[in-house]
Amino acid sequence: MAAEIIYGKELAESIRARLKDEVAELHSQQIHPKLAVVILGNDPASQSYVKGKKKASANIGMDAELIELSEETTQAELLDVVDRLNQDTDIHGILVQLPLPDHINEDVIIEAISPEKDVDGFHPISIGRMMAGKETFLPCTPLGIMTMFHEKGISIRGKHAVVVGRSRIVGKPVGQLLLNEHATVTYCHSRTENMDKYIQEADILIVAVGKPGFVHGDQIKDGAVVIDVGVNRIEDGTLTGDVDFESAKEKASYITPVPRGVGPMTITMLLQNTIQAAKQIHH
Ligand code: GUN
Numbered sequence: 001m002a003a004e005i006i007y008g009k010e011l012a013e014s015i016r017a018r019l020k021d022e023v024a025e026l027h028s029q030q031i032h033p034k035l036a037v038v039i040l041g042n043d044p045a046s047q048s049y050v051k052g053k054k055k056a057s058a059n060i061g062m063d064a065e066l067i068e069l070s071e072e073t074t075q076a077e078l079l080d081v082v083d084r085l086n087q088d089t090d091i092h093g094i095l096v097q098l099p100l101p102d103h104i105n106e107d108v109i110i111e112a113i114s115p116e117k118d119v120d121g122f123h124p125i126s127i128g129r130m131m132a133g134k135e136t137f138l139p140c141t142p143l144g145i146m147t148m149f150h151e152k153g154i155s156i157r158g159k160h161a162v163v164v165g166r167s168r169i170v171g172k173p174v175g176q177l178l179l180n181e182h183a184t185v186t187y188c189h190s191r192t193e194n195m196d197k198y199i200q201e202a203d204i205l206i207v208a209v210g211k212p213g214f215v216h217g218d219q220i221k222d223g224a225v226v227i228d229v230g231v232n233r234i235e236d237g238t239l240t241g242d243v244d245f246e247s248a249k250e251k252a253s254y255i256t257p258v259p260r261g262v263g264p265m266t267i268t269m270l271l272q273n274t275i276q277a278a279k280q281i282h283h
């Protein structure tokens with residue numbers, strides 16, 4: 001089978017056009033959705049992500065404030081910044097870029113963000129609501145993946161979904177969202193024995209490990225839906241995913257490329273969550 005390629009970039013563009021209209025409509029009601037993005041230090045990948053978030057906000061006419069702090073910022077100082085943003089009625093969404101420096105406890109910072117402004121969906125209250133299948137802010141990459149499934153009419157119910165990688169940001173939550181939609185979910189990770197056995201059985205395969213070429217077409221089931229969340233910069237400077245695209249696309253029914261696949265959906269879901277936060281706060 002030759003796969004249909006899911007271009008998240010195109011889908012993201014059509015969703016952003018709709019979000020732009022929503023922002024204009026909110027402006028006409030004197031509501032100005034605004035995102036605050038906090039970054040510590042100058043890791044190039046993190047810097048590039050947050051610049052992308054600010055630019056994407058501007059492109060749909062939404063305000064975004066970038067708060068750039070030094071790598072040496074203490075946990076207490078960062079908590080003060082989060083607290084100020086929690087209190088600021090002009091701010092609807094707060095995102096603290098991860099990973100944080102080692103001297104800061106990420107959990108303490110995430111738990112300090114007001115759940116009403118938790119547009120990353122990382123707060124334990126958001127996670128708990130997600131696990132209970134209640135409406136809440138959902139983490140942006142998993143939500144972007146689910147949106148792709150819905151848009152393409154890919155069925156989830158009863159399917160065996162295998163999630164490779166168990167991070168807080170992607171693996172764990174995307175497995176939960178698939179479970180909420182009645183998939184049978186298997187998580188694989190660095191300690192999994194005989195991982196091949198699970199990968200071979202996946203109707204839906206989500207790969208989020210950060211290793212170029214981690215999954216090859218030979219390993220996957222005919223007709224599998226393959227979602228590649230990897231963003232790896234290889235020696236020649238090009239971006240590549242966790243899946244060997246050329247071999248996998250011959251066997252999959254659907255596959256996402258890297259770049260232009262999952263990545264553009266992530267920021268779009270952040271914009272969507274921020275608009276949602278503004279609507280809820282002003283409700
Ligand atoms: N670092 C990598 N991805 C993300 C994300 O979605 N949110 C935050 N806050 N940090 C990240």
